[in-house]
Amino acid sequence: MFKITRKLEYALIALRYIQGQSEDKVVSAKEISGVYRIPLQLLAKILQELSKHDILEATQGAHGGYKLKKSLDQMNLTALIKILEGPIGIMDCSIDTKCVQLDICNIRKPINRVNDAIISMFDNLTLSEITGI
Amino acid sequence: MFKITRKLEYALIALRYIQGQSEDKVVSAKEISGVYRIPLQLLAKILQELSKHDILEATQGAHGGYKLKKSLDQMNLTALIKILEGPIGIMDCSIDTKCVQLDICNIRKPINRVNDAIISMFDNLTLSEITGI
DNA sequence: ACATATACGACTTTTTTAGTCGTATATAAT
DNA sequence: ATTATATACGACTAAAAAAGTCGTATATGT
Numbered sequence: 649m650f651k652i653t654r655k656l657e658y659a660l661i662a663l664r665y666i667q668g669q670s671e672d673k674v675v676s677a678k679e680i681s682g683v684y685r686i687p688l689q690l691l692a693k694i695l696q697e698l699s700k701h702d703i704l705e706a707t708q709g710a711h712g713g714y715k716l717k718k719s720l721d722q723m724n725l726t727a728l729i730k731i732l733e734g735p736i737g738i739m740d741c742s743i744d745t746k747c748v749q750l751d752i753c754n755i756r757k758p759i760n761r762v763n764d765a766i767i768s769m770f771d772n773l774t775l776s777e778i779t780g781i
Numbered sequence: 782m783f784k785i786t787r788k789l790e791y792a793l794i795a796l797r798y799i800q801g802q803s804e805d806k807v808v809s810a811k812e813i814s815g816v817y818r819i820p821l822q823l824l825a826k827i828l829q830e831l832s833k834h835d836i837l838e839a840t841q842g843a844h845g846g847y848k849l850k851k852s853l854d855q856m857n858l859t860a861l862i863k864i865l866e867g868p869i870g871i872m873d874c875s876i877d878t879k880c881v882q883l884d885i886c887n888i889r890k891p892i893n894r895v896n897d898a899i900i901s902m903f904d905n906l907t908l909s910e911i912t913g914i
Numbered sequence: 915a916c917a918t919a920t921a922c923g924a925c926t927t928t929t930t931t932a933g934t935c936g937t938a939t940a941t942a943a944t
Numbered sequence: 945a946t947t948a949t950a951t952a953c954g955a956c957t958a959a960a961a962a963a964g965t966c967g968t969a970t971a972t973g974t
Binding site for chain 2: 947948949950951952953961962
């Protein structure tokens with residue numbers, strides 16, 4: 649419960665790694681996969697998703713790879729999570745409203761307050777703060 | 782990702798319900814299960830766990846059931862989660878230290894800061910605040 | 915042409931969560 | 945005493961989510 653997925657974990661590791669390289673170097677998925685022992689295919693997909701959302705810029709072909717497209721302090725954790733996992737909701741009813749309980753539920757409001765608090769915490773957390781400035 | 786388990790959800794619903802009854806009434810699992818359409822056996826186990834940890838007091842036999850043993854404002858969300866799910870850790874390495882990455886990991890420290898922030902948020906949230914005073 | 919990279923859909927495996935079953939025990943009512 | 949109704953609890957199964965793999969297409973530098 650309340651675990652970060654490996655998808656998100658790998659994304660953060662990769663972003664941090666790319667950020668640490670010289671600005672114009674394109675970093676391949678293979679390189680990161682090697683350094684951090686992340687399954688290549690899996691990491692590749694994640695990076696593809698990030699470049700599809702303009703966080704990374706991809707160059708194809710030999711000597712290809714990725715570099716940052718956006719500065720990491722321009723983006724917060726909520727945005728990254730949304731890209732990789734969809735909207736944050738600690739209970740399903742925090743996102744949509746398919747719930748057997750309907751209006752009977754006696755904890756919905758307070759749970760949503762908790763949910764909001766977490767989201768607002770993530771809103772205020774830039775990726776550069778996570779990846780260490 | 783970042784979902785509350787049904788176990789926790791059911792526990793909160795039950796606590797809230799019991800709290801709403803007259804103080805000395807013992808409430809059976811069956812009653813709660815009926816009102817909120819929670820699978821009886823599952824709910825029963827949860828309530829048993831809560832009474833094992835002195836949050837509820839159980840009376841066995843016919844006309845048996847549960848009542849609150851502790852006031853809900855005496856307990857925070859962290860404590861309840863610990864009972865039902867074990868220690869909170871958004872990554873496995875936040876709890877124990879089996880990780881292939883060992884010291885290579887470049888996001889461990891910041892992730893642990895996030896983890897701590899969440900825990901401290903839950904620390905400061907009493908169950909009565911969640912169940913609506 | 916070849917080696918190396920991204921792109922991407924389909925699939926399988928693993929892990930976690932949710933729920934069920936069976937049985938034992940306690941107790942109130944008849 | 946017997947019955948009905950409750951908690952107690954270990955073992956099991958089912959469902960859902962997450963993690964990882966496979967295959968194939970396409971781009972590009974040498």
